[in-house]
Amino acid sequence: MQAVYVITGGTRGIGAAVARRLAGVPGRGLILGYRGNVERAEALVAQLHRADSPVRAVACDVGDPAGVGELFAAADALGPLAGLVNSAGVLERQCAFEEITAERWARVLAVNVVGLALCCREAVIRMRGSDRPDRAIVNISSKAAQLGAPGEYVDYAASKAAVDTLTRGLALEVARYGIRVTSIRPGIIDTEIHASGGEPGRAHRLGPDQPLGRAGTAEDVAGAVAWLLSPDAAYVTGTTIDVAGGR
Structure with a gap:
């Protein structure tokens, strides 16, 4: 029977690289x-x-619960769900903390935390009654969750710290069903998300300063995601892996 994988944010950046790796x-x-x-x-x-x-x-704004429902309805039409990769996320322009408005907090948290949680919920509902051995959820966090992104986007960093905590708690709750939940903290990755923050060349500016001497690529992250979804990671759950070049 066909195994279905849902990738949010699946047509650009890390999500697209994951799609290419899994297709x-x-x-x-x-x-x-x-x-x-x-x-x-x-x-x-x-x-x-x-x-x-x-x-x-499937067109889907994960910040809209109705859109999340439509996304997983499309998955149901294709076959039983085996995996979810939560790669959708929003990043607002760099600014000082005191310039972050309530509206901006609401936008960032609605997508990066609530939307991700709703996708996890839909996945767990479908995976819980399955006897597939390969059921897994991988959440894309950020190294900013640990570093805080001061002077740039503390709201984004805080939302990703919430993703790490959600990953741990959900993993322990659903482990008894055989569902694995992990997250990845990418570091400086050369994708277009930096343009959303107002500095398209940020990865090129900071890449040479990383311990490995370069920015990462979306493919670097996709390889780790593919491993976490695979049988090779069958005993890995409740943890977050840094893909950050030593940052």
Whole structure:
């Protein structure tokens, strides 16, 4: 029976790299959640879709509970859920803490924490009654959760710290069902998310200062995600892995 993987934020950055890593396996279907760029979503689906490993893109703002429901309804139509990768996230422009408005806090937390939690909830509902041995959830956090992102986006950092705590608590709660839950803290990764923060070249500026001497790539993170979803990580749950070049 076909195994289905849902990837939120699945058509750009880390999410798209994860999709490319997981696609093409016979009997594995992908549902890619995306927001906004229809052309990019359609292009990625055209690149990855195969008759025996279907890929579908679903417009979804995870900050909208109705959108989350539609995303998982699309997964249900494809087959039983085996995995969820929560890669969707928002990052606002760099600013001092006192400039962060209540509206901005609400936007960031609605997507990065509440939306992620709702996706986890939908996944657990579907996975709990399954006897599949490969059920896993991987949440994309950030090294900012530990570093705090002072003077840039403390709200984003705080939201990712919440993701780490949610990952630990949920993992311990659902372990008895055989569901594994982990998260990854990427460091300075060269994706377009930095443009959302107002500094498109941030990864190039900071990359040489990292212990490994470079910024990471989306593919660096995708490799870790693929491992956490695989049978090789069958005894790994409730933990967060840094993919941060030693940062």
